[in-house]
Amino acid sequence: MTIKEALIQKFQTRSARVAVLGLGYVGLPLAVVFGQAGFSVTGIDPDARKVEKLNRGESYIPDVSSEEVSSLVRSGRLRATTDFSVLQEMDGVSICVPTPLRKTGDPDLSFILAATDELARYMHPGIAVVLESTTYPGTTREILLPRLGAAQGLTVGVDWFLAFSPERVDPGRRDWTTVNTPKVMGGITEACGEVAAAWYGMAIQTVHHVSSAEVAEMAKLLENTFRMINIGLVNELAIICERLGIDVWEVIDAAATKPFGFMKFTPGPGLGGHCIPIDPLYLSWRMKTVNYKTRFIELADEINANMPHYVVTRLLEAMNDRGATLKGSRVLVLGAAYKPDVDDPRESPAFDVIGLLQKKGAQVSYHDPYIPHIRHEHDGWEMDCVPDLIQAVRQADAVVIITNHSVYDYPAIVREAKFIFDTRNATGPLAKGNPKIVRL
Numbered sequence: 001m002t003i004k005e006a007l008i009q010k011f012q013t014r015s016a017r018v019a020v021l022g023l024g025y026v027g028l029p030l031a032v033v034f035g036q037a038g039f040s041v042t043g044i045d046p047d048a049r050k051v052e053k054l055n056r057g058e059s060y061i062p063d064v065s066s067e068e069v070s071s072l073v074r075s076g077r078l079r080a081t082t083d084f085s086v087l088q089e090m091d092g093v094s095i096c097v098p099t100p101l102r103k104t105g106d107p108d109l110s111f112i113l114a115a116t117d118e119l120a121r122y123m124h125p126g127i128a129v130v131l132e133s134t135t136y137p138g139t140t141r142e143i144l145l146p147r148l149g150a151a152q153g154l155t156v157g158v159d160w161f162l163a164f165s166p167e168r169v170d171p172g173r174r175d176w177t178t179v180n181t182p183k184v185m186g187g188i189t190e191a192c193g194e195v196a197a198a199w200y201g202m203a204i205q206t207v208h209h210v211s212s213a214e215v216a217e218m219a220k221l222l223e224n225t226f227r228m229i230n231i232g233l234v235n236e237l238a239i240i241c242e243r244l245g246i247d248v249w250e251v252i253d254a255a256a257t258k259p260f261g262f263m264k265f266t267p268g269p270g271l272g273g274h275c276i277p278i279d280p281l282y283l284s285w286r287m288k289t290v291n292y293k294t295r296f297i298e299l300a301d302e303i304n305a306n307m308p309h310y311v312v313t314r315l316l317e318a319m320n321d322r323g324a325t326l327k328g329s330r331v332l333v334l335g336a337a338y339k340p341d342v343d344d345p346r347e348s349p350a351f352d353v354i355g356l357l358q359k360k361g362a363q364v365s366y367h368d369p370y371i372p373h374i375r376h377e378h379d380g381w382e383m384d385c386v387p388d389l390i391q392a393v394r395q396a397d398a399v400v401i402i403t404n405h406s407v408y409d410y411p412a413i414v415r416e417a418k419f420i421f422d423t424r425n426a427t428g429p430l431a432k433g434n435p436k437i438v439r440l
């Protein structure tokens with residue numbers, strides 16, 4: 001029996017010991033899914049607090065319940081550690097570490113490199129390695145393969161197996177989860193893909209096996225670049241419609257009645273989150289290294305990045321139309337999260353809008369039911385969520401809706417506000433014919 005056959009058999013009999021490196025919003029749900037599928041799972045994370053919580057049977061990720069964690073910990077199927085040396089006993093390891101952008105806008109592969117260098121110390125024959133972190137095409141082959149394969153002179157596709165499988169976790173989503181969302185899997189070699197697909201296929205309902213790691217890496221970038229560019233399109237459409245005096249929200253709703261060949265996106269104050277504004281820039285960065293300008297991505301990025309400025313300009317104009325000035329006025333920003341009904345403020349356009357309003361001399365406060373405090377990493381300012389929403393709405397000269405959380409009582413906000421600038425059409429029908437509401 002070859003090493004490949006023996007490893008596939010271990011995965012298919014669920015006797016394989018697997019590890020998940022990086023226990024965040026991707027890694028922890030994956031570790032739980034492997035445990036629930038019957039594998040013995042070791043979660044590895046340098047953050048001792050996460051490790052201690054998990055070993056106490058507590059979850060720190062909203063999409064994973066503490067009951068799920070404690071049940072797996074009690075049954076011995078899941079344990080967590082900060083000790084990377086456990087990797088020497090593992091048959092499979094999934095790497096789920098962050099891939100942010102540097103301040104320069106270039107990819108930050110430091111987390112992937114750190115994880116890879118740790119794993120390289122414990123490489124052995126008969127291990128399957130799957131990278132899940134979103135990155136540019138070629139990362140698995142160019143970065144992981146040489147660092148891991150060089151260890152102990154192992155031959156990839158024979159002694160050990162390396163693949164890429166993009167994460168498709170959408171925090172907060174209940175309908176599509178780690179188990180039932182189809183998973184793309186592409187190996188460095190055909191054998192790598194087979195072994196990794198055999199492993200993941202024991203825990204995830206649908207594994208779509210593609211011919212290479214590069215196809216899998218690129219598929220993920222297509223998914224999120226598609227979103228970023230279409231959001232850029234509707235953001236520009238909002239600017240165009242405003243110039244033409246046409247209601248962009250009505251236009252989009254009308255177009256969305258087309259049952260085929262159209263997908264609805266809506267304009268907003270900018271692009272937030274740790275995926276959509278970032279992933280496409282990994283592709284444009286990679287293409288720069290081969291002297292190719294990804295014009296669509298760069299244009300969409302430019303339009304999306306300008307939306308906070310556009311929002312503040314429109315607010316200035318709207319207040320001017322009311323004989324008011326932004327300077328010295330009290331502006332309440334509603335919603336700091338990067339999208340509705342989540343507690344994640346990463347890359348949220350709210351930060352850009354607040355910074356711009358402050359530069360215009362406005363007295364800015366914010367409310368977000370999920371985020372009690374915000375701090376601007378770069379500019380250093382910070383503020384607490386206002387304690388009383390309705391009182392803050394009443395006192396504000398202008399309310400700017402940045403994130404349209406479902407929990408907001410929009411009729412009450414409209415009733416109590418002097419003036420509302422609604423960047424999300426959160427007020428919807430309440431805005432029709434209402435002089436105190438202006439929409440993007």
Ligand code: SAJ
Nearest residue numbers: 167168169170231265266267268271272273275276338339
């Ligand atoms: N946004 C708009 N208009 C839209 C859609 C989004 O302005 O029509 C803004 C949001 O407000 C947010 C940003 O874009 O600031 C990103 O929103 P998103 O809906 O794309 O949500 P994300 O960033 O959580 O994207 C994730 C992605 N999931 C993964 O990468 C695994 C994405 O692929 C999913 O399609 C998306 O969730 C989803 O559908 O919810």
